[in-house]
Amino acid sequence: AQSVTQPDIHITVSEGASLELRCNYSYGATPYLFWYVQSPGQGLQLLLKYFSGDTLVQGIKGFEAEFKRSQSSFNLRKPSVHWSDAAEYFCAVGAGGQNFVFGPGTRLSVLP
Amino acid sequence: SQTIHQWPATLVQPVGSPLSLECTVEGTSNPNLYWYRQAAGRGLQLLFYSVGIGQISSEVPQNLSASRPQDRQFILSSKKLLLSDSGFYLCAWSRGQGANYGYTFGSGTRLTVV
Numbered sequence: 293a294q295s296v297t298q299p300d301i302h303i304t305v306s307e308g309a310s311l312e313l314r315c316n317y318s319y320g321a322t323p324y325l326f327w328y329v330q331s332p333g334q335g336l337q338l339l340l341k342y343f344s345g346d347t348l349v350q351g352i353k354g355f356e357a358e359f360k361r362s363q364s365s366f367n368l369r370k371p372s373v374h375w376s377d378a379a380e381y382f383c384a385v386g387a388g389g390q391n392f393v394f395g396p397g398t399r400l401s402v403l404p
Numbered sequence: 405s406q407t408i409h410q411w412p413a414t415l416v417q418p419v420g421s422p423l424s425l426e427c428t429v430e431g432t433s434n435p436n437l438y439w440y441r442q443a444a445g446r447g448l449q450l451l452f453y454s455v456g457i458g459q460i461s462s463e464v465p466q467n468l469s470a471s472r473p474q475d476r477q478f479i480l481s482s483k484k485l486l487l488s489d490s491g492f493y494l495c496a497w498s499r500g501q502g503a504n505y506g507y508t509f510g511s512g513t514r515l516t517v518v
Binding site: 328333337384389390394396 | 410447448450453494502504505507508509510
């Protein structure tokens, strides 16, 4: 069965600093990969997704993620964090059908 | 464009009371519909999904149930709430199989059972 790990439970960065959120997955084939963001008390919003092709995918709000098959990773990056980026971020893996697994989430705090 | 509506936004219910949460999708037909629960400090847990009217698949045995009386309506219910039912409930839809397309989520319902 597929699984997703997000090693960092909580990350704090200063506004304007760069950001990288880690995501590792376990799946026997190439999965569909997603990043979602959840602001406090809100639903989840899709940031970006990878299905195939170019391993560097661009998303909304200036985020990007890179699929590295050799490392089974799909890390999320942003070159300059804004205070409004403070939220919880979820990596997810789709393995066909209804097999969709979310990671435990990483909470991002942004210092002014 | 497609939109998903979920209500109520917050709900406080006593133990043993019934529950009904509603979710509707607009702007698409025959969506796959999902109910997720997010408990405090925990990840997202898939509760139910539906690929069509009257078709419900349960992922986790519990005292909750789901129904899909119309193509774009998905209802989460309970006859008697437990304290452990407290959490943040999210409805979602996908075009086709969620694992292939990803989900669009509603804004969630914060349920507190007291």
